[in-house]
Amino acid sequence: MTTQLNPKFTFETFVVGAANRLAVTAARTVAESPGSAYNPLFIYSGSGLGKTHLLMAIGASAKRLAPGLNVEYLTLDEWVEAFHAAIAAGQGDAFRRRFQTVDVLLVDDVQFLTNRREMQTELLRLSEALQTAGRQIVLTSDRPPAEIAALDERLISRFSGGLVVDIGMPDYETRVAILRRKAEERGAEFPPGVLETVAAAEFANVRELMGVLNRLVAYSAVNEAPLTSESTQALLGLEQRTAATSGKSADGSSERIVSPDEFAAFLTDVTATVGKAVEAWRARIAEAILRWEGEGYRTRRLESLLEQETPVAPDEEIANFAKDVERLRALEAEVQQFDPQAAGQSVFRDPERLAEAEEAASRVRAGAAPPPAPSPALPFSTFAVGASNQLAVNVAREVLEEPGRRYNPLVLIGKSGVGKSHLLNALGLELAQHPGSIVACLSTQTFIDELIIAIDGNRMEWWRARYRRATALLLDDIHLLGGKDRTQEELFNLFNLFQDLERQLVFTSPAHPKTLPGIEQRIVSRLEGGLVVELVEPDRDVRRSVIRRTLWAQDVPEDPALIDYLADRPVDSVRSLAGLLQRVVSAAAGQDVPVSAGLAREVLEGGTAAERRRTVGFRTSGIVVSSAGGVRSREKVVWDWAAPSDRLIEDLR
Amino acid sequence: MSLVNFTTREITCKIVYYGPGRSGKTTNLHYIYGRVPESRRGRMVSLATQTDRTLFFDFLPIDLGQISGFTTRFQLYTVPGQVYYNATRRLVLQGADGVVFVADSQARQLDENLESLQNLQANLLEHGVDIRGLPVVMQYNKQDLPRELILQLLELDDALNFRGVPSFPADALHGNGVFETLKAITELVLRRLAQGAPA
Numbered sequence: 066m067t068t069q070l071n072p073k074f075t076f077e078t079f080v081v082g083a084a085n086r087l088a089v090t091a092a093r094t095v096a097e098s099p100g101s102a103y104n105p106l107f108i109y110s111g112s113g114l115g116k117t118h119l120l121m122a123i124g125a126s127a128k129r130l131a132p133g134l135n136v137e138y139l140t141l142d143e144w145v146e147a148f149h150a151a152i153a154a155g156q157g158d159a160f161r162r163r164f165q166t167v168d169v170l171l172v173d174d175v176q177f178l179t180n181r182r183e184m185q186t187e188l189l190r191l192s193e194a195l196q197t198a199g200r201q202i203v204l205t206s207d208r209p210p211a212e213i214a215a216l217d218e219r220l221i222s223r224f225s226g227g228l229v230v231d232i233g234m235p236d237y238e239t240r241v242a243i244l245r246r247k248a249e250e251r252g253a254e255f256p257p258g259v260l261e262t263v264a265a266a267e268f269a270n271v272r273e274l275m276g277v278l279n280r281l282v283a284y285s286a287v288n289e290a291p292l293t294s295e296s297t298q299a300l301l302g303l304e305q306r307t308a309a310t311s312g313k314s315a316d317g318s319s320e321r322i323v324s325p326d327e328f329a330a331f332l333t334d335v336t337a338t339v340g341k342a343v344e345a346w347r348a349r350i351a352e353a354i355l356r357w358e359g360e361g362y363r364t365r366r367l368e369s370l371l372e373q374e375t376p377v378a379p380d381e382e383i384a385n386f387a388k389d390v391e392r393l394r395a396l397e398a399e400v401q402q403f404d405p406q407a408a409g410q411s412v413f414r415d416p417e418r419l420a421e422a423e424e425a426a427s428r429v430r431a432g433a434a435p436p437p438a439p440s441p442a443l444p445f446s447t448f449a450v451g452a453s454n455q456l457a458v459n460v461a462r463e464v465l466e467e468p469g470r471r472y473n474p475l476v477l478i479g480k481s482g483v484g485k486s487h488l489l490n491a492l493g494l495e496l497a498q499h500p501g502s503i504v505a506c507l508s509t510q511t512f513i514d515e516l517i518i519a520i521d522g523n524r525m526e527w528w529r530a531r532y533r534r535a536t537a538l539l540l541d542d543i544h545l546l547g548g549k550d551r552t553q554e555e556l557f558n559l560f561n562l563f564q565d566l567e568r569q570l571v572f573t574s575p576a577h578p579k580t581l582p583g584i585e586q587r588i589v590s591r592l593e594g595g596l597v598v599e600l601v602e603p604d605r606d607v608r609r610s611v612i613r614r615t616l617w618a619q620d621v622p623e624d625p626a627l628i629d630y631l632a633d634r635p636v637d638s639v640r641s642l643a644g645l646l647q648r649v650v651s652a653a654a655g656q657d658v659p660v661s662a663g664l665a666r667e668v669l670e671g672g673t674a675a676e677r678r679r680t681v682g683f684r685t686s687g688i689v690v691s692s693a694g695g696v697r698s699r700e701k702v703v704w705d706w707a708a709p710s711d712r713l714i715e716d717l718r
Numbered sequence: 719m720s721l722v723n724f725t726t727r728e729i730t731c732k733i734v735y736y737g738p739g740r741s742g743k744t745t746n747l748h749y750i751y752g753r754v755p756e757s758r759r760g761r762m763v764s765l766a767t768q769t770d771r772t773l774f775f776d777f778l779p780i781d782l783g784q785i786s787g788f789t790t791r792f793q794l795y796t797v798p799g800q801v802y803y804n805a806t807r808r809l810v811l812q813g814a815d816g817v818v819f820v821a822d823s824q825a826r827q828l829d830e831n832l833e834s835l836q837n838l839q840a841n842l843l844e845h846g847v848d849i850r851g852l853p854v855v856m857q858y859n860k861q862d863l864p865r866e867l868i869l870q871l872l873e874l875d876d877a878l879n880f881r882g883v884p885s886f887p888a889d890a891l892h893g894n895g896v897f898e899t900l901k902a903i904t905e906l907v908l909r910r911l912a913q914g915a916p917a
Contacts, residue, residue: 339785
């Protein structure tokens with residue numbers, strides 16, 4: 066149904082002159098960036114002045130620049146016919162769908178919409194759909210939209226909402242250029258003056274001009290004598306076109322037939338030339354305005370230049386304008402990263418308000434805090450490695466070698482206090498070493514809290530942008546997501562983004578993701594899609610190195626017996642081991658005796674219920690809350706308390 | 719040479735009709751004079767001898783009025799063709815923005831044409847102007863004469879137009895080619911202005 070584009074109708078074969086420069090510029094812009102500049106583009110002109118040529122040139126050029134584009138050219142009549150055929154076949158919807166996927170729709174001769182209400186409605190619907198989807202429409206007509214009889218007001222306003230340009234009759238020079246080019250295309254050569262004679266005649270349009278050229282080509286093919294300016298005039302019957310006034314020349318003879326007003330014709334030509342010469346700057350500014358306006362920038366500054374009588378370095382002004390636009394673009398792109406909502410502000414589209422834009426950008430820059438970073442207190446170097454966590458550490462090292470590629474996401478699971486958070490932060494710190502990296506490392510609780518604040522402050526985009534900037538996302542205690550549907554939704558989106566961009570994701574969880582309550586299946590499956598690695602209760606090696614390091618940090622002299630004793634204590638995590646140590650060290654300080662194996666035994670075994678192993682519940686890295694309720698992590702609670710005597714005095718006061 | 723004055727918004731072009739004696743320079747101006755409405759033309763000054771030979775020069779000012787906000791004036795001059803008026807020719811040539819070389823198409827005048835062309839080049843050089851940089855068009859006048867007396871356009875082009883400037887056949891007496899020539903030279907002059915005249 067769709068007409069093939071005529072390969073001869075390209076921008077290269079279109080002769081540009083003053084009368085069509087605007088239309089050609091607009092057409093080129095549209096072909097270069099369909100859907101973004103003038104949408105719809107409405108070109109009108111009398112018959113035979115190049116509408117169809119330009120329309121097909123847009124199609125050809127757009128197709129050449131982006132071969133994947135779906136470009137359709139058809140005349141309104143073809144469209145109507147196809148539509149009726151589709152309706153008759155009961156395929157109306159299929160027909161509509163087909164056109165809604167066209168990237169560049171070129172419709173010729175829309176003036177035939179006159180008195181076709183049903184087609185007008187159809188076109189209105191189609192153009193709405195296409196425009197909404199950012200697809201380009203170009204229409205041509207032999208008259209402006211408002212003059213198409215009985216055309217729906219909504220269509221008029223829609224057409225006028227894009228760009229409406231006309232193509233005028235080419236001036237003499239353009240006519241000569243067209244004739245020369247066409248003659249050249251046909252391999253025909255004419256003596257000087259012949260084509261000029263044709264161009265000087267007043268033909269209504271270019272098509273007529275082509276007809277004349279055809280006659281000349283045919284004539285010179287059968288006649289030996291070369292054409293001259295005079296014989297051309299005779300051949301084309303041009304004498305009749307010019308009023309026969311006798312030339313009143315010096316000697317009073319009247320042999321020559323001249324145009325009625327040679328001087329007037331001369332004046333017209335000179336006017337055109339002078340116009341081009343002294344007003345060339347106007348054309349350049351107009352082109353610049355057209356271009357920048359098409360890209361959505363305010364061009365008031367350039368427009369005010371046109372109002373001036375004398376040019377004040379117009380090229381410099383254009384260059385400055387372009388420079389300012391570049392700056393605005395850079396600012397907008399920068400702001401876009403931090404806060405997409407702010408990037409949409411009109412201030413980034415107005416070079417006259419560049420200073421304001423700079424200010425707005427710096428405000429956004431200042432407000433855009435990077436996402437929470439990993440804790441520097443938990444580096445890799447202090448992470449005790451043993452058989453119990455060897456696998457996890459190895460995996461972590463591999464992740465560091467190729468972040469985002471090898472194990473993405475990496476899920477560290479294990480009971481409380483086995484070092485998940487430490488490993489997570491250590492990983493984050495290492496990842497942050499990469500130049501240009503932004504590592505977001507935080508607890509899931511903080512993540513949720515931030516999100517709530519963002520929703521409350523209507524700063525969702527800002528919040529999202531903040532995390533989208535990150536090159537790695539590390540979330541501690543992922544099980545807290547349970548039941549937080551909105552957070553899961555946001556995380557899901559981030560998840561996909563990070564995976565697409567090969568950015569590393571690391572999570573910790575007290576249990577395998579699939580056993581966590583309240584987590585959506587789509588997140589669970591994604592978590593399982595990477596690598597889930599478990600850290601188990603610390604082995605003796607780990608315990609020994611933790612004990613050694615802790616004692617060393619507290620300036621306790623190393624005592625092998627003490628270390629052996631402590632390392633053999635039944636503990637389920639590094640954290641409870643540290644708790645035991647802390648109790649022994651505090652007791653030693655309180656009794657003012659050195660830390661020894663004996664003291665440790667006394668402190669740790671002297672107690673009764675103290676050593677009861679706590680039931681395991683899901684917990685965060687802070688105070689432990691068991692699923693059964695109540696604080697169970699006695700190690701954290703008891704030993705920091707002051708001596709009872711001090712407390713009593715306090716109470717009595 | 720201030721062709722375009724953006725401050726006073728004036729364009730003034732000085733165009734000189736050059737060529738050998740009796741080639742039809744004054745006839746060109748007369749024809750133009752006859753075609754320009756009275757309101758647009760100044761008085762044509764013609765200093766001629768009793769036998770109608772230009773003694774000094776002809777001067778025809780044409781006021782084209784406001785074009786794109788510019789008051790546009792053309793000043794058309796002719797030079798005396800005879801060899802012994804060279805000082806006058808040189809004077810008239812001073813500050814010319816463009817030259818129309820009016821050649822006599824008659825075969826027997828070819829040498830005179832060539833001599834005048836050389837003279838033009840020499841006189842321009844005296845003013846420090848290279849003819850290659852100046853807008854020049856050729857007019858082959860008297861094409862209305864019997865064919866056996868005149869040279870054909872190609873022959874004239876071969877003999878005179880070695881720089882390949884625009885050339886026009888003309889019959890200045892009857893006006894053929896007169897305005898075409900004028901149009902061509904003004905266009906060249908004005909286009910040159912667009913390319914880099916002092917703004």
